[in-house]
Amino acid sequence: MLESEVHSMLAVMEEPEPTEDSLARCARQVLFAAAQSDHDQRQAALDRLARVFENYGGAKAGYLSVICGALVEHGCDPAPLASPLFLRIQDILPKAIELCQRCESRSSEYHTGDATTATSDSQFKTVLERRSDEFPDLAAAWTDLDRFGPATVAVLSTSSQWRAMAHCFQQPLQQIMHRHQAARWIARLLAVIDDGQLLVIEPATLSGWPARISGVADNFQLQTLLMGTTTDNGLDASSALSSSALDVARGIGPQQSPEEVVGRWNFYSWQALQPDLQLPIEPDSAGQKHKILDAGLPAEIPLFAGHHVLLLGPRTSPHCWASQRSFGHLKASLDCEPALDPESCREWLNRMLQRSRPDGETGSDSCR
Template sequence: MIFTGKGRTRFLDAVTGFEDAVGRSDGERAQQAMQDVRQYFEHARDDDLVLIGPRMAALLPEVPPGPRALVAVLIGACVERGADAVACAPQVLDGLAEALGVAQEFCERWAATGGGDLPEPDPAALTEAALERVGQDAAVGWITLPQWEMASVAMLNRPAVRTALLPETRLVLLRALHGIQEASGHDFKCLHYALLVLDDEPLLALHRPTGTGYLLRMTGMGDTFQLHTLLADVLIGGGHVPGQAPSAQEAAVCRDAPGQVPTTGAFNLVTPDGEWVWNEGTPTDIPVVDGVRVVVLDPPPYQRGWPAGRFFPGMTGDLVLERVLGADEAREWLGRCAPPK
């Protein structure tokens, strides 16, 4: 059911009421208005959410830290239903950076007050004793981090947001996240992988059994499982190297089609130094050599299967072949590569 008439008016009025309450620093009224927004959100019209997403994003810095993460999640939901991610992302990612800083403070205070296993980043797991150890503000930063992860991934699903993110900003976020994961032992894998996604990235694939090489370009790869399947699609399916190509459906779900389907690995991915490149990682595990990421394709040592698809269902991906290396060029590159370890 999609709201029309009075239902639509109630939803839009709730959003306006929330904006007004935040502007007046009326916490009680803002809380009630947000409850109304959440009540009506699911059945709101997509064209309304297209307009509301940027409005909520502009308001985000004025929302108190506790409910701010919830508002960020709602902004992410607006983006998933058509709102402009580029307009919404700066405020959400700024909020993420702030939340990471506060969460790091939580980890430091926890260690300084006796250490031990950290509670899960969930309000239900935070006891009064834990609050006394770290303080309210630090606790809010910790328990809202999963919501910031959800909202930020919704932004990072869009290539325009990823390409607009400054490299130094991405590095700061990754370092902060790494510090929190190291200190807490808690894995924020979706956010970590989303921040590692490469776009318009050159990839040199060297097929050792045939002595051939291929310059490709990859975009929107959430993990190496996805890349592996598309390498087989482009190179085997394109008739460049022998082997069993993925089906059209197996390749499609790795690009933009919904769902997952079983597939079987066609290669063993190896670095030029001979180290295995594990499918469970991301394409950033493939090293850069002379300005381009270089991966060697060897025969698979054993049969490996997995569900072909995308780690981020909301993120489209692609791998395209730009050119086939000449025989001498491929031979020179392969001559620099060690055998697999």
């Protein structure tokens, strides 16, 4: 059944100008048949569709991307799809960047000093519509990058291997991610740390531990994982955390669950450390400057001695968020190593303080 539906889909795509309705109908039938098929049949379907992936653009590419992405999310090996998909992105990304630059140059002519972000976005979209007629090839690349989003996210979510292969796209994507939705999501996925070193210390209690981090998309997810592991590593995560919320954060449960997660800590970078080896008291300016935002990315956490360092301080105001993760099929892990003893924590903190103070002074004798 699935083989027949794939054959019908490809026949419609061979038509010079198939209707949107016919493409949508064929795509629905392929996805329905895939749900009733076994793994080998789905893999055979993906292999066949991947062979023609580079041949299509426009609406055809969009439906092909959705189908291939769904097959990967249902357990198919993405290897046959990854190479043609990345080749397409390599081709269209420079064109999308060029269109963005042309549009921003033109929209800046209408920009006023007091314009809001919303106004700037509106101006950009207006110019984009006008310039799309002027540069149809660039506009097609801009749209195709959106259409390839589902397949790209699916492939990159499966393993660090594919993220490493596509890492060359991260910097170019960052040039347009403020304007292009698919570019923003793909760039965020490529920024995910794989098997990175994390060092967590709570200065107030001289508690902490090193850990390995993989697949964590944002700091909301990171804090949830921390609260699920600290009971075995020397810190008291007093906020209640359900097993279902922890499974969501680990990528082994559904992408979201109905409950809310209540934050336990404020995160700070190592540069926030004060001479007494403690964190600043908010709203101290140093505390605000070096506070790590929940909505930020783990990759943005500053490094010290090869570790992304998190200093934990108490929540200064209640904060909760929905139990969810950004990428439904991206597995995440936080593997903690044995807890540090207080003297080891103090030694780490003194090293950080020494690095952060231009005059080379360390903390007071009582803190050494």
